[in-house]
Amino acid sequence: MNWDDFANWSKHIADWGAQYHKTLRDRPVRAQTKPGEISAQLADEPPTKGEDMSVILRDFEDIVMPGMTHWQHPRFFAYFPANAAPPSMLAEQLVNTMAAQCMLWQTSPAATEVEGVMIDWLRQALGLPQPYTGVIQDSASSATLSAVLTMRERATGFSGNRDGVNGKGSLRIYCSDQVHSSIDRACWVSGIGQENLVKISGSGARYGIDTGALEAAIEADIAAGHTPAGVIAITGGTGVGASDTLGPVLKIARKYDLYTHLDAAWAGSAMICPEFRDDFWQDVDGFDSIVFNPHKWLGAQFDCSVQFLRDAGPQLDTLKIEPEYLKTTGDALTNYSEWTIPLGRRFRALKLWFLIRSYGLEGLQERIRNHVAWAEELCSKISAMDGFEIATDPILSLFSFRCPGDDAAQQRLVDALNADGRIYLTQGAFEGRKIIRVQVGQFDTTREDVMAVCAVIQDVWGQIK
Numbered sequence: 001m002n003w004d005d006f007a008n009w010s011k012h013i014a015d016w017g018a019q020y021h022k023t024l025r026d027r028p029v030r031a032q033t034k035p036g037e038i039s040a041q042l043a044d045e046p047p048t049k050g051e052d053m054s055v056i057l058r059d060f061e062d063i064v065m066p067g068m069t070h071w072q073h074p075r076f077f078a079y080f081p082a083n084a085a086p087p088s089m090l091a092e093q094l095v096n097t098m099a100a101q102c103m104l105w106q107t108s109p110a111a112t113e114v115e116g117v118m119i120d121w122l123r124q125a126l127g128l129p130q131p132y133t134g135v136i137q138d139s140a141s142s143a144t145l146s147a148v149l150t151m152r153e154r155a156t157g158f159s160g161n162r163d164g165v166n167g168k169g170s171l172r173i174y175c176s177d178q179v180h181s182s183i184d185r186a187c188w189v190s191g192i193g194q195e196n197l198v199k200i201s202g203s204g205a206r207y208g209i210d211t212g213a214l215e216a217a218i219e220a221d222i223a224a225g226h227t228p229a230g231v232i233a234i235t236g237g238t239g240v241g242a243s244d245t246l247g248p249v250l251k252i253a254r255k256y257d258l259y260t261h262l263d264a265a266w267a268g269s270a271m272i273c274p275e276f277r278d279d280f281w282q283d284v285d286g287f288d289s290i291v292f293n294p295h296k297w298l299g300a301q302f303d304c305s306v307q308f309l310r311d312a313g314p315q316l317d318t319l320k321i322e323p324e325y326l327k328t329t330g331d332a333l334t335n336y337s338e339w340t341i342p343l344g345r346r347f348r349a350l351k352l353w354f355l356i357r358s359y360g361l362e363g364l365q366e367r368i369r370n371h372v373a374w375a376e377e378l379c380s381k382i383s384a385m386d387g388f389e390i391a392t393d394p395i396l397s398l399f400s401f402r403c404p405g406d407d408a409a410q411q412r413l414v415d416a417l418n419a420d421g422r423i424y425l426t427q428g429a430f431e432g433r434k435i436i437r438v439q440v441g442q443f444d445t446t447r448e449d450v451m452a453v454c455a456v457i458q459d460v461w462g463q464i465k
């Protein structure tokens with residue numbers, strides 16, 4: 001393809017993109033595809049001769065599009081959002097086009113320097129104090145793994161990388177039973193092991209970790225000869241938004257000299273609103289590591305996960321490796337690949353720069369405040385529906401409900417709603433029962449879209465009950 005053709009097709013795709021977004025409400029949110037239906041339409045073998053872009057794009061429309069679930073649909077209320085505000089998409093187009101590999105300062109100084117400043121903008125936006133620096137990762141899973149590896153190294157006098165973890169005894173990590181599966185996986189692959197991830201039940205209005213039980217577990221482990229290594233807290237757990245009370249968790253972690261990581265992958269974006277910080281994030285500034293995903297609620301095109309570090313030293317001591325071919329001159333330079341597990345890195349900071357400048361913090365705050373208010377309004381509407389009950393009250397913009405009937409009835413309703421296609425909801429589990437989750441957070445959603453949930457549920461429930 002020559003560059004004139006590239007320019008023409010790029011314009012075509014930009015027009016297609018605008019049209020796609022303007023007409024999203026006409027499409028079913030979740031793909032209505034059967035397993036194997038898409039792959040059956042693809043050629044069994046790669047073509048030997050090149051094909052024309054017009055043919056490729058026609059097949060994209062005919063074959064691929066029907067198999068897409070529309071995450072940018074304004075009536076997407078499943079999982080958590082993966083927003084892509086248009087300015088961040090434009091930045092991604094530029095990044096795609098330059099296709100720079102930004103592993104070292106030298107391999108694209110602008111990428112490193114914009115990243116440093118964006119981390120600092122977000123630090124200020126989230127009300128974190130000066131000592132925090134940070135790095136952009138691909139996912140919260142990677143940031144959490146980095147933090148767990150740091151816990152491992154710190155608890156073994158930075159000898160785990162060298163000697164392996166055999167013979168180091170049982171390193172123990174503590175968290176609530178509401179944490180995301182990425183915490184389990186980080187313990188698996190760090191060599192710590194599932195058995196050494198101690199999960200403590202949550203309680204109270206926000207299902208936060210029981211700190212009395214946390215301290216008792218640490219004491220019991222010490223008495224048993226284990227080595228406590230770290231504590232992982234959550235703000236906005238995946239299931240129902242469980243949020244720990246941070247101050248008391250930190251106090252215990254400090255008492256036993258444990259490294260601390262906070263998973264705020266979803267809810268962290270809401271902390272750009274000071275009122276939510278007062279409510280959810282008191283004492284947050286004691287955490288050694290904090291992760292949040294601007295690619296979820298804030299509007300940065302996937303992927304973009306920010307890990308803040310109070311002191312980057314321990315993580316660098318854990319992950320930094322410098323073979324001859326990666327050495328560069330200039331000691332004071334930041335080489336972000338030394339902060340993370342993958343070496344290669346995309347220029348993810350550009351979309352934050354475009355996003356934050358384009359909306360300003362006020363524009364982003366307004367969206368999040370609306371989402372929270374609309375979730376509360378919708379929740380009270382559903383609670384008034386005959387036989388329906390609220391299973392968990394709104395935590396920020398996430399709540400869950402149950403329809404009349406047993407667990408199977410919940411799943412029947414979810415499946416029927418998603419086959420209907422006007423909205424997209426997913427199920428979860430809480431206290432041994434199946435629940436239906438609702439989260440409000442898509443960037444373009446309106447109050448009308450959110451309130452439509454109630455009418456659609458009523459309609460679909462009427463058909464299946």
Ligand SMILES: *Cc1c(COP(=O)(O)O)cnc(C)c1O
Nearest residue numbers: 139140141180236237238265266
């Ligand atoms: C989404 C989510 C994760 C995982 O995020 P990835 O970036 O997909 O790895 C972890 N924790 C919580 C609370 C989440 O909501």
